[in-house]
Amino acid sequence: MANPELALLVAIPILAATLPLFLGLRFDRVGWPIALVVAIVEVALASVVVWRVFTERAAGGAYTHHLGGYPREYGIELVADPLSASVVALVAVVALVVLGYARRGGPRRNSFYAAYLLLCGGLMGATLTGDVFNLFVFLEIVGLATYALVAADRSGRSALAALKYLIIGTAGASLYLVGAGYIFVATGTLNMLELQEAIPETVGYTDPLVIASFGFVAVGLGVKAAVFPLHTWMPDAYAESPDTVTAYISGLVSTVGAYALGRLIYTVYTPAFFEAVPLAADVLVAVATVSIVAGSVLAVMQPDVKRMLAYSSVAQFGMIVAAFGLATQQALLGGVIHLIGHGLMKTGLFLAVGVLATAYGVRTVRRYANVGYRAPLTSAALGTLLLALVGVPPSIGFLGKWYIAWGAIEAGAAIVAGVVFFSTLLTLLYAARLLEALYFTPSHLVQGGVPADDITAYPDGGVEDGDAPGDVPGDVPGDAPGDVPGDAPGDAPEDGRGDEDGHVDRIEPVDPSVSVGMVAVAALLAFVAVALGFAGPAMEAFLEPFLQEVL
Amino acid sequence: MSLAGLGVQAPLLLGQVSQPMLLDQFTQPLLLDQLSLRYAYATFAILLAVGLYMMVASPNLVKKVIGLNMFQSAIFLFFVATAYMHGGSVPVIPTEGGAVGEYASPLPHVIVLTAIVVGVSLTAVALALIVRIYTEYGTLDERTIREVVDDNG
Numbered sequence: 001m002a003n004p005e006l007a008l009l010v011a012i013p014i015l016a017a018t019l020p021l022f023l024g025l026r027f028d029r030v031g032w033p034i035a036l037v038v039a040i041v042e043v044a045l046a047s048v049v050v051w052r053v054f055t056e057r058a059a060g061g062a063y064t065h066h067l068g069g070y071p072r073e074y075g076i077e078l079v080a081d082p083l084s085a086s087v088v089a090l091v092a093v094v095a096l097v098v099l100g101y102a103r104r105g106g107p108r109r110n111s112f113y114a115a116y117l118l119l120c121g122g123l124m125g126a127t128l129t130g131d132v133f134n135l136f137v138f139l140e141i142v143g144l145a146t147y148a149l150v151a152a153d154r155s156g157r158s159a160l161a162a163l164k165y166l167i168i169g170t171a172g173a174s175l176y177l178v179g180a181g182y183i184f185v186a187t188g189t190l191n192m193l194e195l196q197e198a199i200p201e202t203v204g205y206t207d208p209l210v211i212a213s214f215g216f217v218a219v220g221l222g223v224k225a226a227v228f229p230l231h232t233w234m235p236d237a238y239a240e241s242p243d244t245v246t247a248y249i250s251g252l253v254s255t256v257g258a259y260a261l262g263r264l265i266y267t268v269y270t271p272a273f274f275e276a277v278p279l280a281a282d283v284l285v286a287v288a289t290v291s292i293v294a295g296s297v298l299a300v301m302q303p304d305v306k307r308m309l310a311y312s313s314v315a316q317f318g319m320i321v322a323a324f325g326l327a328t329q330q331a332l333l334g335g336v337i338h339l340i341g342h343g344l345m346k347t348g349l350f351l352a353v354g355v356l357a358t359a360y361g362v363r364t365v366r367r368y369a370n371v372g373y374r375a376p377l378t379s380a381a382l383g384t385l386l387l388a389l390v391g392v393p394p395s396i397g398f399l400g401k402w403y404i405a406w407g408a409i410e411a412g413a414a415i416v417a418g419v420v421f422f423s424t425l426l427t428l429l430y431a432a433r434l435l436e437a438l439y440f441t442p443s444h445l446v447q448g449g450v451p452a453d454d455i456t457a458y459p460d461g462g463v464e465d466g467d468a469p470g471d472v473p474g475d476v477p478g479d480a481p482g483d484v485p486g487d488a489p490g491d492a493p494e495d496g497r498g499d500e501d502g503h504v505d506r507i508e509p510v511d512p513s514v515s516v517g518m519v520a521v522a523a524l525l526a527f528v529a530v531a532l533g534f535a536g537p538a539m540e541a542f543l544e545p546f547l548q549e550v551l
Numbered sequence: 552m553s554l555a556g557l558g559v560q561a562p563l564l565l566g567q568v569s570q571p572m573l574l575d576q577f578t579q580p581l582l583l584d585q586l587s588l589r590y591a592y593a594t595f596a597i598l599l600a601v602g603l604y605m606m607v608a609s610p611n612l613v614k615k616v617i618g619l620n621m622f623q624s625a626i627f628l629f630f631v632a633t634a635y636m637h638g639g640s641v642p643v644i645p646t647e648g649g650a651v652g653e654y655a656s657p658l659p660h661v662i663v664l665t666a667i668v669v670g671v672s673l674t675a676v677a678l679a680l681i682v683r684i685y686t687e688y689g690t691l692d693e694r695t696i697r698e699v700v701d702d703n704g
Contacts, residue, residue, distance in 0.1 A: 133662055140669045147676050156687025157700065163680040167606055167615055170673050174623055177666065178599075181626065184659075185633050 003052075006065040006078040006128055009045050009088065013038050013121035014141075017114045024110030031113025032103055038117055039096040042124070046085075046092035053085040054542055064130065072130065072191045079130040079192075082546040083266075083336060087127045087259045090343050091252055095120045097521045098248045101351050104515035105358060106244030107152045115152070116248070119145035126256050132180045132268065133190045135260055136173060139224065143169045146253050150241040161240035165233040172223025172230065179216030182209050183268070192267045199269070205276035214273065214280055217264050224257025227321055228291035231314045235302075238310035243354030246306060250313060251347030255339055258317055262324045262335065266550040271327045284325035289419050291318025296426035300433070303364050305353050308430055309346065312389065315423055316342045322416055323404045329547050331407020336546075337539055338400025341532065345389050345397060348525030352382035355522055359514045365437050372438035378519050379438050381526035386431040388526075391424050394533030591632035598625030610693040612684065616677045623670045627663045634659035 016038045020031040053063055065078040080088070095116075106112065122141035129135050143166070151162040184190055186209040187198035199210055219230070226234040234254070238246050274281040295315030302308035316338065323335025355378045356371055357363050372379040388395035391402075401420055408417035532539075598621055605618025634656040642657040681691065688696045 133665075137665060137669060140673065144672055144676055147680070151680055151683065154683065156684055159680045159683040159687065160696065160700070163612065163677060163684065166673065166677050166680065167619055170619055171603070171606060171622060174626055177626055178629065181630055181633065181659075181662075190658075 002069075003063060003065040003078075003080075005045050005048050006063075006080055007067060009042065009049065010078070010121055010125040010128060012041060012045075013117040013124065017117035017121065020110035020113040020117070029108060029110075031108070031110040031116075032099065035102075035113045035116055036096075036099055038120070039092070039099055042092040042120065043096050046088045049080050050085045050089050053080050053082055072194065073189075076134050077130040077191060077193075078128040080128060081549070082543045083259070083263065084127050086336060086340050086543070087256065088124060090255065090340050091120065091123045091127065094248065094251045094343060094347050097525060098244060098251075098347065098351070100517040100521040101247065101354065102244045103517055105354055105518050107242055109152075112149070112152050115145045115148040119149065119248070119252075123252055123256050126260060130192045131190050132183065132192060132195065132264070133177075135263075136177050136180060139173050139176070139257070139260065140170075142253060142256060143173060146237075146249055149245045149249060150237050152245055153242045155240075158240040158242075161233075161236040165237045168223060168230075168233040172220045174220070175216050175223070176220030179213040179218075179220060182213035182216065186210055186213065192263070195268045196270055200272065205269075205273045210269075210273070211277055211280065214269055214277075218261065218280075218284060221257055221261040221264065222287070222321070224254065225261055225317045225321060226254050226257070226314055227287060227317055228294040228314055231291070231295070234314060235307050235310040238313075238350075239304060239307045243350065243357060247347050247350035247354060250310070250350050251343040254313060254317060255343045258320050258324075258339055261321065262332075262339075265324050265327075266332070271551060274325075274327055281325050281327065285322050285413065285416060288318045288320075288322035288325060289416055291315065292322065292419050292423045293426075294318075296423045296430075300426060300430045302430075303366065305363060305365055305368070305434065306350070308365065308434075309349055309353070312427065312430065313342070313346060315427070316346075316389075319401070319404055319420060319423065322419075323407060326404075326407050326411045326413060326416065327551070328407045328411045329551050330403050330410055332547060332551065333540060333543055334400050334403025334405075334407055336543055337396065337403060337536075341388075341396030341400045341529065344525055344532070345385050345529050348385045348522055348529060349382065349389070351518070351525065352378050352385065352522040355514055355518050356382070358518070365433055368434060368437035369441040370438075377523055381519075381522040383435055383438060384526040385529055386434060388529040388533070390427045390431050395530050396532040396535075397529065398533055399536045399539070591628060591635070595625050595629040595632065598622075598628065612681050612691045612693060613678075615693075616674060616681070619677070620670065620674060623666070627666060630659040630663045630666075 016034060019034050023030045023034070049063075056063060063080045064072075066072060067076045067078065069075075102116075119142060122138050122145055125138035126135055126142055129138060147162045147166045147169070150165060151159045180190070183195060183199070186203045186207060187195055188202070189195055189198050199205060203210060223230040223233075238250055241249070292315045295311050295313070295318055299308050299311035299315065302311060320335045320339050320342070323331040323338065326332075356368070356375060359375060359378075360371060362368055362371060372383070388397040391398045391400075401424060405417045405420045408414075408420060602618045602620070602622030602625060605621065606615050609615055609618060636653050636655045639653040639655045642654040644654075684696065685691060688699055690696060
């Protein structure tokens with residue numbers, strides 16, 4: 001079948017990734033416009049795919065594209081179903097939204113945008129492919145682009161984080177390849193749908209080769225999805241990479257890793273494998289449950305905001321993998337919703353954190369003191385997204401956790417349901433720590449805190465003038481104490497104390513380059529995360545055909 | 552991608568792998584034959600373990616990357632070994648068709664070629680990162696770098 005939009009989704013960004021490099025020989029700063037055009041095209045193609053999946057899959061037809069016109073017995077097949085269409089939409093939207101931040105906030109070199117587009121194409125490919133070996137190739141393309149992006153600010157620390165990620169990530173992908181090799185040897189095919197039929201027909205689910213291949217695949221993709229104890233690359237990679245990159249990869253790279261795991265479990269091994277080998281499901285759920293608790297506990301202990309959010313991802317992916325392992329309809333629905341929701345929320349959170357770090361130089365929870373009043377819009381977005389991550393309704397975070405907990409009770413896994421609830425409390429603990437700092441901690445109590453008033457000196461873009469705050473505040477931090485009381489007499493007592501202690505002087509030099517776009521994208525994602533909280537029935541209807549098919 | 556379409560029967564391939572039950576079902580290999588078939592799988596396992604150990608245990612970043620390469624090479628060996636057909640010919644089939652007898656499965660070779668390309672690009676990126684790290688810290692020893700990083704906060 002020929003549905004070229006599926007191939008174009010993958011091919012356009014990969015081909016366009018060469019343009020910033022080639023055109024960069026003649027022109028400066030062409031990366032961003034090229035990436036913007038490609039991202040818009042990707043969003044358009046993704047909406048076509050989502051629309052066609054929604055309208056046509058309901059009729060029961062397959063929505064596939066055979067590369068090169070070869071049927072799936074010989075060639076590689078791209079498949080869109082409700083699950084892959086959801087992730088395709090997520091990738092396209094996040095790639096576009098992050099560009100809104102990258103224009104001012106990100107690395108501006110053309111090579112950065114080449115890697116940016118390559119990552120986008122790799123993610124699309126990994127999401128759409130219906131071939132287990134092709135999935136490996138796309139996962140490695142994703143990996144390559146991610147390692148380059150993590151090191152994009154060219155510092156030693158980020159290079160170290162990228163190398164750690166490279167070694168662990170490649171080892172994980174290689175283990176996945178061993179698993180794919182085992183299943184290929186057992187059945188003689190690499191196509192996912194063919195494998196689905198071939199495994200029970202040729203060797204059966206309890207064959208040692210099939211069980212071993214599942215083990216390798218689960219461990220390999222567990223590394224990519226950062227499930228405890230395979231998560232160690234994640235905090236370093238997220239914390240050391242530039243803010244733009246963190247937002248981009250946190251929402252997508254591990255998401256696609258977890259997606260691949262879900263795809264393999266449900267399309268290749270199928271729940272019948274879990275019935276034949278209950279141990280596999282039990283181990284998967286147990287590891288994922290440990291991951292939820294460990295990730296949450298580690299997150300609470302982090303002083304650095306980005307590191308805290310990275311550990312929170314470990315917990316959230318644990319929840320998603322647990323949902324995949326439970327294999328009930330509600331749990332799987334919740335897992336997919338949380339997969340998408342977590343991608344949106346984490347991207348938004350890291351964008352907001354990036355705005356605050358750029359505007360005020362604050363990166364630790366302590367130094368967030370009182371920032372809520374200085375950057376109201378960004379902080380409101382940050383707070384909303386944190387509450388959504390906790391699972392306060394109405395938000396997509398609530399929907400995902402609700403369905404997962406419901407599925408866990410349905411499957412009789414009371415421990416998992418309990419852990420989901422417990423982890424919500426733990427999420428609340430670290431979210432509340434940040435919220436308390438943002439709104440309820442007077443800044444003069446904190447060494448190096450941001451002074452409470454003089455808002456115009458540090459516009460976060462959403463306050464009033466936004467677009468070109470560059471010239472005004474550049475010189476402020478150093479000599480601020482002198483002018484402050486005059487500007488805003490109401491807050492003078494508080495600030496006076498701050499001045500006497502000399503704390504204000506310790507603010508890092510501010511890079512005054514926050515644009516309206518940077519704040520707007522964070523606010524947009526916060527809005528989307530809440531709005532999708534009302535879209536539960538719609539998402540259920542969209543994913544229904546997939547759930548019916550695999551369960 | 553499927554072997555059935557390429558004229559190789561899956562069970563034939565299965566006979567190559569350590570699958571006692573199926574092996575008996577389809578072939579009656581001599582002990583020597585089995586050994587000649589399986590030493591490749593033993594080497595695969597050993598190389599995989601050695602590569603993993605190097606990645607974990609060596610403090611030298613370049614040696615870690617070498618370990619990673621060995622880890623991947625082990626997997627290439629595994630794929631090539633599964634394609635091996637005792638007494639089989641090269642998988643070049645004339646377009647006019649006709650019986651060609653047994654031949655080695657070409658698909659795993661294609662997979663290995665692709666995987667080698669992936670491995671080479673990963674090694675290139677890894678070495679580029681190591682060059683960056685070396686210019687920044689002046690050493691390739693992981694422990695020394697960690698000390699420097701910790702000291703700088």
